[in-house]
Amino acid sequence: MNQSVVGLIDGNRSPSVGDEIEVSDEIGASMVRKGQAEPVAVIETRTETRPSTRRSKAEKRG
DSSP states (O other): OSSOOOOTTTTEEEOOOTTTOOHHHHHHHHHHHTOOOOOOOOOOOOOOOOOOOOOOOOHOOO
């Protein structure tokens, strides 16, 4: 946040200057246009799941 905002933002209490808040894209874009906030990139990471090729101890014993 660049500026203090009085009241609620998207139903949440407004954060202090320097804090981050998660809001909808629409509200966030509006706050950035007004100079109240700066956008923060959210990086989503995908994890691959691969089938295990290791055999358990029970499988090794036969």
